[in-house]
Amino acid sequence: MLSNTEENYLKALLYLTTDEAGKKEAGTNDLAAHLGLKPATVNDMLKRLKEKAYVSYKKYGKITLTRAGRDIAVFVMRKHRLWETFLCEVLAFSWDEVHEVAEQLEHIQSDKLTERLDKFLNYPDYDPHGDPIPKPNGKMPPRATTLLSSVAIQQSCTVAAVKDTSSVFLQYLEQLSIGIGTKIRVMEKISFDGSVILQVGKEKITVSEKFANSLLVD
Amino acid sequence: MLSNTEENYLKALLYLTTDEAGKKEAGTNDLAAHLGLKPATVNDMLKRLKEKAYVSYKKYGKITLTRAGRDIAVFVMRKHRLWETFLCEVLAFSWDEVHEVAEQLEHIQSDKLTERLDKFLNYPDYDPHGDPIPKPNGKMPPRATTLLSSVAIQQSCTVAAVKDTSSVFLQYLEQLSIGIGTKIRVMEKISFDGSVILQVGKEKITVSEKFANSLLVD
DNA sequence: TATAAAAGTTAGATTAATCTAACTTTTATT
DNA sequence: AATAAAAGTTAGATTAATCTAACTTTTATA
Structure with missing residues (x-):
């Protein structure tokens, strides 16, 4: 072990x-x-x-x-993401608080625990950051690949995942009422600095290029 | 730390x-x-x-x-027993399976996790073995002290805790349909070897002295 | 109470995981 | 291609947690 x-x-x-x-x-x-x-x-x-x-x-x-090494790494990732999901959805942690705790929980050795937890959470495909949760066989649900920054003007999209999981970014998203599943319409792109003007609900907000490169959408 | x-x-x-x-x-x-x-x-x-x-x-x-040492030990015990409760009540582990996993989970360092877990479980006073779960201030709910072996003939009682948490004993209890909260009536005591005859539900069963010394009742 | 047994301690070794400082190989740049 | 920079390796040290073997102190008992 x-x-x-x-x-x-x-x-x-x-x-x-x-x-x-x-x-x-x-x-x-x-x-x-x-x-x-x-x-x-x-x-x-x-x-x-x-x-x-x-x-x-x-x-x-x-x-x-090696194959053996990757299998173990994927399984640890599976546990990490299941625990993050548990912490957010069941224990009402906010998504910027879960990482450190999941870093500890991911090392708990009990296949039964992992599988029961998965079942209890109703076999989720994605964790609270939109990252795919590997299945017991190691297969992963597809990961969103479209950056918000690459969405055309006047297009609508749905937030699928965050590329940056730092607290500052996640808290900023919180403040903007943006989370996984939030609908966003790209209104305008400022060519000067890459800023993007978005419609989120009834609000119109301006975000930086860095921001637009940190959100993945469907 | x-x-x-x-x-x-x-x-x-x-x-x-x-x-x-x-x-x-x-x-x-x-x-x-x-x-x-x-x-x-x-x-x-x-x-x-x-x-x-x-x-x-x-x-x-x-x-x-020392005071500091005891405080830490009690807090670790609190976490252990909360996790055991979680595993049994939420993830449907049987009470003979929870110990090893709880041995790992008890070391997770996150006060927030412990308190949220306690809340989620609805602030239980006892774990699945009937052991008292220390409160955040270190105080413990009272522990049952009456051994089944000391209950008088024709007296009824309720199983409050197990003194022995070995798998063999817990599985034996399972087999006899005895758990925490089970009502038991002491019918007869055999002075030859200390065996006790019990009424459990509609069944009459005979158990050893060792058995009667391993169950705590109210 | 003398002494054997039990309990507790010390010394020296081992393994995992880390470090610093010095060295070697590869790569990138003029 | 020469050489400086970056990347990678080695040697030697440290700390935590464990061991065995030998030793000392306490306790129990003949």
Whole structure:
């Protein structure tokens, strides 16, 4: 059985190599930066994970997850997202509060717990941030890929997911009454700085380019 | 913040010195036996816990929890019992399956989670084994103290708690359709071996002295 | 009360996870 | 292509948690 620490390395590797993070290859430094550790530390751990056949790489080369490693990482992600859903929907946490707690809960080892929790939540496909929850077989529901910034003028869309899960962003969304499922119409784009004017309910609001690049829509 | 390991030592000490375990003093060997560790290991840890002022003892003497140590142990117990209740009542675990999982969940650090869980469960006073759940202030609802074995012949009583939480015992109770709240009438006691004949619902059953010493009733 | 048994402690070793400092290899840039 | 920068590795140290083996103190008993 893997330690929490080992699980965290695999999860980080999954994240870094799944182009959520922008790129597809991961090196020692990327991992170290992502985990807040020193490259030397990561190097040591990678040796052990390679030994145990959870990762694959050659000296000075890029690191990839093996099938076994990816399966574990996906399962940890499944637990993380189920717990986030539980915290929001059942215990009324707000979506900016769930992450840290889910970071702990994702390491609880009990298949029965995971499956019962899934059932209790009625087998959700997406977590409170709109991220897909892997199924027990490792398959993932489709992830929204359209950025709000790429929606044409006068088009309407529905918020499907957030690309940025930082508290500041989530609280800002809260303040604007925007959440998963909110209908948005793009009214105007300012070419000067990429700002976008949106219709949200009866309100007309202006948001930055950075904002429009942080929301995924259907 | 304490490690899971440190929390487990404090919890064990609380258990051993709260006469649930029969006695009120705990030594290195008792702790080692209870935790499945070697006395030398426990000795080392006790030094650190003393350093941090969670326990108090003098060399070769008996160990007691300080106020701070007891507060932490009680809080861990609170979390353990709330999670057991959650697993049974919400996720339909049977009462012999919850312990191991609760052993993991009890270490999750989030006051908000604990309080929200308590609220969601409607502030239960007792867990699925009939053990009192400490309140946020550390106070405990009263614990049943009457053993089934001490109930007089022809008296009726209600099962309040189990003294033994081993799977074998809990599954046996399940098989006999006895749970917390079950009404029992003591029909006869066999002086030869301490066996007791009980009326449970419409059934008349005979149980051992050991059994009658493992159930607490009101 | 002397002494054997039980309880508790110390010393030294091991493993996991981390660090810093120094070194090597790869890559990117002039 | 030479060389500077970035990336990756190694060596040696530290801390937490565990062990075994040997030793000391307390307690129980003959």
